[in-house]
Amino acid sequence: MSLSPTEENYLKAIFKIAEKEKKAVGTNSIAKQMDTAPASVTDMIKKLADKDLINYEKYKGVSLTPAGNKAATNLIRKHRLWEVFLVNKLRFAWHQVHDIAEELEHIMSDELILRLDAFLDYPKFDPHGDPIPNAEGKFTLRTQMSLSDMTLLQSGVVLGVKEHQTEFLKHLTKLNIKLGSEIKILEITDFDLSMRIHIDNKYEEVISKTISQNLLMKRN
Amino acid sequence: MSLSPTEENYLKAIFKIAEKEKKAVGTNSIAKQMDTAPASVTDMIKKLADKDLINYEKYKGVSLTPAGNKAATNLIRKHRLWEVFLVNKLRFAWHQVHDIAEELEHIMSDELILRLDAFLDYPKFDPHGDPIPNAEGKFTLRTQMSLSDMTLLQSGVVLGVKEHQTEFLKHLTKLNIKLGSEIKILEITDFDLSMRIHIDNKYEEVISKTISQNLLMKRN
DNA sequence: ATATTTTTTTAGGCTAAACTAAATTTATTT
DNA sequence: AAATAAATTTAGTTTAGCCTAAAAAAATAT
Structure with a gap:
């Protein structure tokens, strides 16, 4: 059906x-x-x-139901694979790909997704760090935490983002924050929980709590 | 609109x-x-x-109207670019790509097509030898003729196919005929206009008039 | 030139996916 | 526990894209 x-x-x-x-x-x-x-x-x-x-x-x-879950995860799988294609192969920025993938995910051929997956080298995560379920609907799990839950002088690597809004992603790009960036917390302001951080040991920036909450990290 | x-x-x-x-x-x-x-x-x-x-x-x-023509050629452009993607990048066979491209052609982003075109290295023809119109709707023209219009002992190179039916394309593949194949006419049977041909100086086959009519050639 | 056939349009309906407004059920307050 | 609020469903429409059957126009044949 x-x-x-x-x-x-x-x-x-x-x-x-x-x-x-x-x-x-x-x-x-x-x-x-x-x-x-x-x-x-x-x-x-x-x-x-x-x-x-x-x-x-x-x-x-x-x-x-199990059938509904299968259909939903398969759609998410297709969406995320297409996002990888758009970013890794067509060189789109991470804030540009959601709407296009929203259309591409409905292309029906299973063979297409099989081949696309191979072409992309079987990626496990999409350009926003979200896991790509395999053909059986299983998601790869990782331990991760919000940057806002880390403490002073701790450092970690950006694994993903919680919020996918264009403006948020563009803002991160302006701050030189991307997947894989190393972030160290230099200072936390008690009043508003904003953070002064070091990005890749190169850029120093101040970010609001809203931002640190939406950054998913692997702690070093 | x-x-x-x-x-x-x-x-x-x-x-x-x-x-x-x-x-x-x-x-x-x-x-x-x-x-x-x-x-x-x-x-x-x-x-x-x-x-x-x-x-x-x-x-x-x-x-x-001019606007209608623009929309139509743009759709054909998108269809054919996606066919190139499917064959050249995802390694589909030429008989498998029509239906999938039929869906992909309706994805709306112009930026996507711009980038896809670049990713594919600005192809001028699709996997069936059909010209890909440029962004302004102009088709590249070439002089070509049906194999059925060539005569004994002439040879030429396969530029494209007139018929796109799956079964026809699979049959050509079985005969080792693909775009770029060199074909030499060894014999023509008066009765039914079938031809005995040499393919790439390697395979000898007999093909019916129906087939030779649907093969588009550049004569050597 | 009239009759017949073919092509095209009109009229009236159908289905999927949406809507608004009103009715009903469930949840929350007082 | 009754009153109010919130969530959900029902009822009745709408639009896009399709259909069949019948009517009208154009093309073809006698």
């Missing part, structure tokens, strides 16, 4: 919400994620439940 | 029909090309005429 791009997007939205909140996913949160009216979500929910992609009880929210 | 994939496909269909038949393009021929009912074509024709992409007079058929 094949899914429309819209159906796939709903499954992905449900997956992403379920990732954060443990419990059943509500109509309203899906509506917000998809930027549609709650009534539209109810319609689609019924359709996906009929196809056994989600578990649904009226007024009780939804969760993905 | 942005076009839906369906609208783009109609423009492409009109372009392809207009390429062969000089006159105005009729509703029925579009319906056949698009595999839809003529009534659906009439609906869409009106919409495209409203957007000034085609010239349309009731019962008189249609033709592309």
Whole structure:
């Protein structure tokens, strides 16, 4: 059974919400994620439940079935592989690739993804540091923490970003922060928890708590 | 103004029909090309005429306006560039790429095509030997002729194929015929115009008129 | 030149995916 | 526990792109 791009997007939205909140996913949160009216979500929910992609009880929210989970992770796999292609092969910047990958992820050929994966050398993480699930839907796990949870004089390496907004990513680039950058905390201001940091032992910058919270690190 | 994939496909269909038949393009021929009912074509024709992409007079058929022509050639450009990507980079065979490119051609980013073109080294022809229009919609022309129009003992190089059907392309592959192959006509049978040919001075095969008609050659 | 055939358009419907407004159920306050 | 608020569903429309059947126009044949 094949899914429309819209159906796939709903499954992905449900997956992403379920990732954060443990419990059943509500109509309203899906509506917000998809930027549609709650009534539209109810319609689609019924359709996906009929196809056994989600578990649904009226007024009780939804969760993905194994089949739905498979479809969602496969879409995420495709999205992230295409992002790797766009950045590593076509030399796009990391803030430019989300919307394009959002379209590319719906191309249907499985053979295409197989070959793309090989062409890219089987990457395990995308340009934002997010793990790329394998063909079975398994994500590679790593221990990582927000820079905001590290303390004075500690240092670490940037593994990824929590926030994917264009403006945030452009800002990081301006600060010379990228995946793999080494960051050392030189000073923490008690008042607002802003940090003075050393980037790759080369650039000294001050960053707000909002930024340090969204930087995912491996501590040295 | 942005076009839906369906609208783009109609423009492409009109372009392809207009390429062969000089006159105005009729509703029925579009319906056949698009595999839809003529009534659906009439609906869409009106919409495209409203957007000034085609010239349309009731019962008189249609033709592309400059804007429509631009959109159609751009779609063909994208299709053919993606085919080059699939064959040259992902190592697909030439008979596998049409359907996938049919989906990829509708990805909207112009920047993507710009970068893809550069990544592929600005190819002028696709894996079937069809010219790739440049960003302004200009096609590179070459003098070429069907193998069926060449005569005994002449030889030439395969530039492209007229027919794109999977089975035809697979058959050529089995005969060791590909773009760039040198072919010499050893014998022509008067009765059915089949040919005995030498391929790359290495393989000797007999091919029917149907095949020789669909092979486009540069004569030595 | 009229009759027949072919092509094209109109009319009326259908489905997927959205919407708004109203009704209903569940959750939260007082 | 009743009242209010929030979340969810139902009901009724909308739009794009398709369909079939019937009507109208153009092309072809007699």
